[in-house]
Amino acid sequence: MLRISPKDVLTFSDKNDTVLNVANETNSAVVYKIQTTSPDKFRVRPRCGVLQPGESLDSSILIKATCTLQQDFSKDKFRVISLQITPCEAKGDTAALYKNLTVDNPNIKEHRLRSAPACAAEPTECMLNKQKSMESPCMGNAINDGNDTEGSQDSGEHHGKRNKPQRKTEKLQYFTITLIVFLSMAFAFMFWKQSQFNDKIQTQIEEALKNSMASNTDEQN
Structure with missing residues (x-):
């Protein structure tokens, strides 16, 4: 239904941000919403919307100022849920459409992603950063190795x-x-x-x- 880019891993830059591209590959309008397991850590703009056939949109995902990249991202996950809608629904009340985006809806499609710091491809450097990190208010687990x-x-x-x-x-x-x-x-x-x-x-x-x-x-x- 939707093409999500990146597909599996959201890698955050040194500026504490990343971009998630959502593209509608169907012949009908699609309503979508981006969810995260750590809403106190991330700011998503925009986090929901309606995409017409062939339309795509970039959502900016920022790490809040109280958090840093040097921490364990293993529990920070994202999910994009989407639902095909009719042209009339696309022109109607979008707030009501967002309310229908629940996992209980059998027509819902979902796509899951995990997050990682920019050094995820460099295990040694990443481990050093984790060892030097301090516990922040929004960390799930503090890393005190070393x-x-x-x-x-x-x-x-x-x-x-x-x-x-x-x-x-x-x-x-x-x-x-x-x-x-x-x-x-x-x-x-x-x-x-x-x-x-x-x-x-x-x-x-x-x-x-x-x-x-x-x-x-x-x-x-």
């Missing part, structure tokens, strides 16, 4: 973060023990001073009583 050093750094940072609460707890315990010792010494000192004060008062009272008794004795004599 990043042992980076992983060790992450592990060290994580270990340091994990030990921070422990160090804070130890400092708090040390401070608490020091405070308890200081308060104990302060209370002991206060008790000792109070004992000395009480002894001094007791001695003064006894001397006063002795002096009073002596004075009374002298007066009686």
Whole structure:
């Protein structure tokens, strides 16, 4: 029904884009739609349309700015689904036609493609790029092969973060023990001073009583 070019693999350039050509080789109008398993990663313009007999159209497929080419494309696939329509349908409401483009429709034809970075034909270079890649928000799986050093750094940072609460707890315990010792010494000192004060008062009272008794004795004599 449709001639799809490229046929099997969408290869993305260094500018993070590629072109998919869709051509109608039938004698009737065809409505089509381009779908992807990673809509958060790719932007397709236009992604659907109506092709008259013999007509072709280029769809531009861009990788969004949050993504890079140096990553695993094995799970990023595309599908072109199409359906022959009558001339009246081609001139009618195209939105309704797009709604009929579902895999449940027995008249639907589909063509599947996979995606690949520009270095797909150079396995060694591609593997090096994958090893150097960083995980982006739209990657399905991060590729960490060859990043042992980076992983060790992450592990060290994580270990340091994990030990921070422990160090804070130890400092708090040390401070608490020091405070308890200081308060104990302060209370002991206060008790000792109070004992000395009480002894001094007791001695003064006894001397006063002795002096009073002596004075009374002298007066009686």
